[in-house]
Amino acid sequence: MGATYDDKPWVKQYDAGVPTEVDIPDQPLHEFLRQSALSFPDHPAIIFKGNKISYRELDQLSDAVAASLAANGFQKGDRALIYMVNMPQFVITFYGIVKAGGIVIATNPLYTDRELEHQIGDCGAETVFVMSRFYEQLKRVQKSGHTQIKRVIVANVKEYLPTHLKLLFTLFKEKKEGHAVTLEPGDVRFQDFIAAGKQLPAPAVDVEPDDVALLQYTGGTTGLAKGAVATHRGLVANTMMVRSWMSDLEPAEEIILGAIPLFHSYGMITVLNLAMAIAGTIIAIP
Numbered sequence: 542m543g544a545t546y547d548d549k550p551w552v553k554q555y556d557a558g559v560p561t562e563v564d565i566p567d568q569p570l571h572e573f574l575r576q577s578a579l580s581f582p583d584h585p586a587i588i589f590k591g592n593k594i595s596y597r598e599l600d601q602l603s604d605a606v607a608a609s610l611a612a613n614g615f616q617k618g619d620r621a622l623i624y625m626v627n628m629p630q631f632v633i634t635f636y637g638i639v640k641a642g643g644i645v646i647a648t649n650p651l652y653t654d655r656e657l658e659h660q661i662g663d664c665g666a667e668t669v670f671v672m673s674r675f676y677e678q679l680k681r682v683q684k685s686g687h688t689q690i691k692r693v694i695v696a697n698v699k700e701y702l703p704t705h706l707k708l709l710f711t712l713f714k715e716k717k718e719g720h721a722v723t724l725e726p727g728d729v730r731f732q733d734f735i736a737a738g739k740q741l742p743a744p745a746v747d748v749e750p751d752d753v754a755l756l757q758y759t760g761g762t763t764g765l766a767k768g769a770v771a772t773h774r775g776l777v778a779n780t781m782m783v784r785s786w787m788s789d790l791e792p793a794e795e796i797i798l799g800a801i802p803l804f805h806s807y808g809m810i811t812v813l814n815l816a817m818a819i820a821g822t823i824i825a826i827p
Contacts, residue, residue, distance in 0.1 A: 558788035563781050569748040569773040571639050573780065573817035574600055581793045581820040587629050589825045592703045594629055596820060599636070605738030606637025607746075610668065612737065613692060617642030617746050620756065621668040622661060624648050624675055626827040627803050630696040630731055632813060634670045635803075639754050639773070642746035643668075646756045646768070647804035650675060654682055656766075661688040664756050664768055668692040670731070676722045695724060696731035698827060750774040757806050780814040795821040 552561045566572070577586070578600035585593040594602075615621070621638045623645060625631045631647075638645050646664045648657065650672070661669070661682065667689050671679045676695050683690045697720055699710045715721045724730065754776055756768035784790065797816050801808040816823045 556786075556788070560785055560788075563778075563785045565774070565778045565781055567750055567774075568777060569639065569750060569752070570754050570776045570780075570814065571603070571636050571748075573777075573814065574603065574636050577793075577817055577820035584793045584820055585822045586816070586820075587632060587701075587823050587825055589629050589701050590703060590706055592701055594701065599633065601739075602633045602735060603636035603640055604743050605735045605741075606634055607640035607738070607744055608741035609734050609738030610637065610641045610643065611744035611746075612741055613668075615641055615643060615668060615692075617748070618644065618753070619668070620644045620646055620664050620666040621670065622646045622648055622664065622666040623670050623804070624650065624657075624679060625670065625672040625696060625804075626650050626698070627799050627808075627825045628672070628696070628698050628827050629701040629825060630670070630672075631803050632823070632825075633735075634696075635813065636817075639748065640746070641744055642748050642752070644753050644756055646758065647809065648758070649802075649804055654678060654685075658682045658685055658687055659765055660758055661690065663765075664758075665689055668694070670694045670696065673697045673720045673722050674718065676724075677719075680725060693724075693728040694731055694734045695722065695728060700732060748773065750777070755809075757809075759806075776810070776814060779810045780818050783811055783815050784818055790819050790821075793820040795819055797821050797823050798826065799823045800826040 578596040582597035583595050586596045586599040587594040621643050623634050648660055669690055673695050699707045750773045752773055754773045755771040758766040758768050760766045797812050799812045803813050
């Protein structure tokens with residue numbers, strides 16, 4: 542016999558409209574983005590300090606990241622670390638990595654050298670996407686010899702600012718706050734990485750629902766942070782559960798304030814992936 546409501550007394554406390562069961566689509570995580578880009582191509586996916594990035598642009602930019610990764614030897618199952626605050630490049634990179642069949646590790650921008658070194662060494666990431674403000678720290682960690690870093694792609698927060706804010710940032714904040722950096726040989730600027738990928742075909746990678754999409758590091762109750770394994774199917778399920786709990790959400794009608802860190806599982810599900818699933822607009826707060 543199947544389970545009855547008497548076996549699940551908690552469902553009696555659900556809000557009106559919340560289903561007792563949820564259908565989980567059999568798809569990779571980035572299919573949310575692709576479907577939203579097909580259905581609402583001109584709708585804003587991200588608003589960053591007033592600058593809008595549409596779903597079509599986000600889909601194309603993340604495709605370019607995937608293509609550029611593949612051209613640089615990145616293969617299915619490889620790990621890539623994102624070391625950024627909440628800014629458009631985080632979202633673009635996140636979906637570019639999973640489109641390339643890779644595994645995302647999103648790290649805390651407040652980490653010390655020791656903490657960052659442990660996490661990169663533990664996860665085995667050879668590719669790092671880093672915000673320019675944290676570039677010098679990353680290079681110190683790379684030179685320690687305790688990581689496998691081979692590729693470093695550097696994003697500046699001003700890249701997706703509106704024109705007037707970009708100018709003001711360049712004049713008054715970029716150098717003062719540590720965003721202006723000189724790259725060491727072999728490292729690449731994010732916009733150059735994107736430009737190269739736009740000239741390449743999308744990688745032919747068969748990403749399955751049961752493939753690993755994420756290593757989410759957590760401190761648990763004690764000791765060093767450990768990577769919890771999350772599959773595409775698991776993240777899709779998490780997203781659909783949140784979507785079902787908020788039963789009155791309307792596609793392409795919702796605005797989500799992205800103030801909680803996207804590197805954290807809460808922000809990653811309830812802001813990033815939920816927005817992609819409903820063609821919502823993320824207001825990115827760095």
